[in-house]
Amino acid sequence: AGPRLRLAAALSFLLLLASAQALVPSHRLTARDLARLRAVLEQPFTDVRAAYYSIVGLSSLGVRVADEKAACKFIKSHVDSSSVESLFYAAQSIQVLSGCEVTISNETRELLLAAVSEDSSVTQIFHAVGALSGFGLPLASQEALSALTTRLSKEESVLATIQALETASYLSQQADLSSIVEEIEDLVARLDDLGGVYLQFEEGIETTALFVAAAYKLSDHVGTEPAIKEDQVIQLMNAIFSKKNFESLSEAFSVAHAAGSLSQNRFHLPIIVVPDGAAAVSHHQPVLRLQVTNVMSQLLTQVSVTLDQAKSVSSKATVLQQLPFTLSGDFFELNFMNVKPASGYYDFSIIVDGDKRFIANKVELKVKVSTEVGITNVDLSTVDKDQSIAPKTIRVAYPAKAKGSFTADSHQNFALSFQLIDVNSGAELIPHQTFVRLHNQKTGQEVVFVAEPDSKNVYKFELDTSERKTEFDSASGTYTLYLIIGDATLENPILWNVADVVITFPEEDAPSTVQSKNLFVPKPEIQHLFREPEKRPPTVVSNTFTALVLSPLLLLLILWIKIGANISNFSFAPSTIVFHMGHAAMLGLMYVYWTQLNMFQTLKYLAILGGITFLAGNRMLAQKAVKR
Amino acid sequence: MRGAGAAMAGSVRAVARRFLSEYGGGTAGRLKALDAFLLYVLLTGALQFGYCLGVGTFPFNSFLSGFISAVGSFILGGQCRARHPPHGRSAGRG
Numbered sequence: 001a002g003p004r005l006r007l008a009a010a011l012s013f014l015l016l017l018a019s020a021q022a023l024v025p026s027h028r029l030t031a032r033d034l035a036r037l038r039a040v041l042e043q044p045f046t047d048v049r050a051a052y053y054s055i056v057g058l059s060s061l062g063v064r065v066a067d068e069k070a071a072c073k074f075i076k077s078h079v080d081s082s083s084v085e086s087l088f089y090a091a092q093s094i095q096v097l098s099g100c101e102v103t104i105s106n107e108t109r110e111l112l113l114a115a116v117s118e119d120s121s122v123t124q125i126f127h128a129v130g131a132l133s134g135f136g137l138p139l140a141s142q143e144a145l146s147a148l149t150t151r152l153s154k155e156e157s158v159l160a161t162i163q164a165l166e167t168a169s170y171l172s173q174q175a176d177l178s179s180i181v182e183e184i185e186d187l188v189a190r191l192d193d194l195g196g197v198y199l200q201f202e203e204g205i206e207t208t209a210l211f212v213a214a215a216y217k218l219s220d221h222v223g224t225e226p227a228i229k230e231d232q233v234i235q236l237m238n239a240i241f242s243k244k245n246f247e248s249l250s251e252a253f254s255v256a257h258a259a260g261s262l263s264q265n266r267f268h269l270p271i272i273v274v275p276d277g278a279a280a281v282s283h284h285q286p287v288l289r290l291q292v293t294n295v296m297s298q299l300l301t302q303v304s305v306t307l308d309q310a311k312s313v314s315s316k317a318t319v320l321q322q323l324p325f326t327l328s329g330d331f332f333e334l335n336f337m338n339v340k341p342a343s344g345y346y347d348f349s350i351i352v353d354g355d356k357r358f359i360a361n362k363v364e365l366k367v368k369v370s371t372e373v374g375i376t377n378v379d380l381s382t383v384d385k386d387q388s389i390a391p392k393t394i395r396v397a398y399p400a401k402a403k404g405s406f407t408a409d410s411h412q413n414f415a416l417s418f419q420l421i422d423v424n425s426g427a428e429l430i431p432h433q434t435f436v437r438l439h440n441q442k443t444g445q446e447v448v449f450v451a452e453p454d455s456k457n458v459y460k461f462e463l464d465t466s467e468r469k470t471e472f473d474s475a476s477g478t479y480t481l482y483l484i485i486g487d488a489t490l491e492n493p494i495l496w497n498v499a500d501v502v503i504t505f506p507e508e509d510a511p512s513t514v515q516s517k518n519l520f521v522p523k524p525e526i527q528h529l530f531r532e533p534e535k536r537p538p539t540v541v542s543n544t545f546t547a548l549v550l551s552p553l554l555l556l557l558i559l560w561i562k563i564g565a566n567i568s569n570f571s572f573a574p575s576t577i578v579f580h581m582g583h584a585a586m587l588g589l590m591y592v593y594w595t596q597l598n599m600f601q602t603l604k605y606l607a608i609l610g611g612i613t614f615l616a617g618n619r620m621l622a623q624k625a626v627k628r
Numbered sequence: 629m630r631g632a633g634a635a636m637a638g639s640v641r642a643v644a645r646r647f648l649s650e651y652g653g654g655t656a657g658r659l660k661a662l663d664a665f666l667l668y669v670l671l672t673g674a675l676q677f678g679y680c681l682g683v684g685t686f687p688f689n690s691f692l693s694g695f696i697s698a699v700g701s702f703i704l705g706g707q708c709r710a711r712h713p714p715h716g717r718s719a720g721r722g
Contacts, residue, residue, distance in 0.1 A: 534686050535684070535686070536686055537683045537684055537686070541683055542683075545675075545679050545683070548675055549672060549675050549676060549679075549694075552667075552668045552671035552672050552675070553668065553672075555667075555668060555671070556664055556665060556667070556668035559664035559667070559668075560661055560664055563657055563660045563661050563664060564657055565657065565658075565661040565664075
């Protein structure tokens with residue numbers, strides 16, 4: 001496991017501690033998963049190995065092979081008596097099939113016994129011991145154990161250790177298997193913790209599932225509880241049963257084998273509490289129904305299910321305590337509406353008892369209590385702004401619509417007030433959504449406001465045309481008023497056309513037409529501006545200047561001739577020639593640099609040429625000095 | 629005043645003429661050749677600079693290389709001349 005993974009695991013573990021919740025299985029084999037697994041395992045056999053996976057895998061799930069006689073015949077005809085591995089698969093399959101007998105020749109027996117030695121690999125020892133045990137042949141457990149331990153100290157791989165565990169489960173209990181049993185703990189330490197939810201080997205799900213099966217097989221055999229903690233078992237479960245599609249028959253076999261182990265061993269039985277449908281109760285459906293299953297979705301009914309505590313999420317008050325569920329058919333039931341809970345969410349702590357082996361038997365469930373809402377005391381009124389005229393109030397009953405229409409303009413405001421109650425208990429309700437929607441019949445505009453409750457839980461809404469003209473875009477006209485009430489815990493959300501309101505805005509603000517804002521039209525195209533090239537002087541100017549700059553050279557030559565400078569003293573000594581050639585070469589290099597080379601190449605050549613020229617020049621000047 | 633200006637111009641001309649004759653006679657041929665080279669470099673650099681001021685700095689890299697090489701050559705040439713003063717003065721030696 002990398003250090004980064006360990007850090008993530010440590011952080012998530014701290015978070016887990018902070019939330020202080022017991023780990024709950026997140027994955028199991030549902031009925032559909034089982035069907036898929038069975039479909040994979042029930043494929044026709046291709047060879048003895050495939051037959052082994054199918055037969056033993058199905059038996060782990062508690063399913064018998066369809067045609068046992070045909071399977072038996074297949075194995076007998078396809079087994080390779082010279083291969084220890086083939087014999088292992090045959091032996092284990094025959095053990096599962098009923099009425100399948102096979103005779104083992106002496107040579108085969110010798111072959112198998114010879115394979116149990118320190119010179120064979122752990123896998124070979126495992127197959128040989130398994131085959132001998134499957135065929136019912138006698139086996140020297142102590143020798144097998146010593147061969148196994150010696151080999152195991154040399155082979156450190158996870159798979160070898162798992163196979164050693166399973167091998168030990170075939171050996172006699174009189175042999176001292178404790179050293180092998182200790183390997184379980186070492187293997188657990190090698191598991192990778194993924195987010196605190198999954199625990200698996202980096203080799204994959206198949207290896208993890210084989211480990212679980214082998215660990216419980218050995219523990220059942222020796223009678224000691226495996227060194228796997230409760231949380232770790234759940235994490236292993238989550239990892240193994242998270243795989244829903246099986247890439248190979250061996251993978252399907254390993255998952256089936258692990259499922260079989262976890263539903264039938266002497267020490268740890270993970271259980272899962274499954275609510276019937278969504279965990280929700282209401283007056284129509286007052287009973288909370290649960291099922292208790294093992295990892296293979298087999299129902300457990302010989303258990304007792306108790307509600308430890310039911311707490312309201314919003315008020316944190318405990319509503320129920322220590323109430324047992326009653327078993328009715330396959331379900332455990334509890335009538336929660338008996339205590340007349342207010343609508344909302346409740347945290348249920350449920351404990352399943354009945355067997356010491358149960359793990360994950362303390363479950364937290366979030367239960368929703370729904371109810372129906374009723375609107376009462378709905379008053380519509382037009383309130384005069386100057387307060388000179390008394391407001392006209394009209395009461396409307398849901399679901400009728402108010403007769404006549406109301407006006408809201410610069411002199412009058414429109415007001416709406418109502419109350420929401422729980423129809424069943426009469427208590428006041430504050431749902432999440434209480435909207436007032438005004439819909440313009442002509443233009444199709446709609447504006448939605450939120451109605452707020454005051455201190456006495458009476459909802460009020462007031463429409464002031466001068467305050468709200470921006471929302472309406474100052475479009476006057478007849479608006480239909482709807483009241484929208486909704487909440488997750490309401491069974492009857494309400495959309496009620498309450499009345500018609502004629503809204504008139506002051507004329508000077510009215511727009512010519514109301515345009516629907518279309519956000520999805522193409523925007524104006526952006527033209528890319530290329531970088532403009534620098535302004536250059538006209539060619540005439542630069543040509544003139546080039547000639548001008550070369551003219552001092554002419555002047556120099558004239559002056560030199562006038563002064564009488566000459567090269568009559570030029571001695572053709574080698575160093576002189578070399579110096580001048582080198583100098584000329586350096587100037588030539590400059591030209592080549594300009595046309596072809598890059599800096600690094602130039603510097604390289606310059607170093608060589610410069611070195612030669614410098615030495616030659618030095619020599620030349622020294623000679624000249626000597627001459628003088 | 630015109631008179632003073634004319635006198636000054638006349639004196640400048642006289643100084644220049646004197647300088648040129650002293651220079652022509654007193655300096656060795658070798659130094660004169662070196663001086664001619666220095667004058668050439670100076671003119672080349674000055675012309676490039678003048679172009680840049682007048683016409684524009686495009687292409688700037690060419691101006692830089694030309695001008696700096698002119699300046700460098702002038703400095704090195706000047707150093708060379710300073711080590712060979714006229715009339716055997718010891719300035720510049722050592």
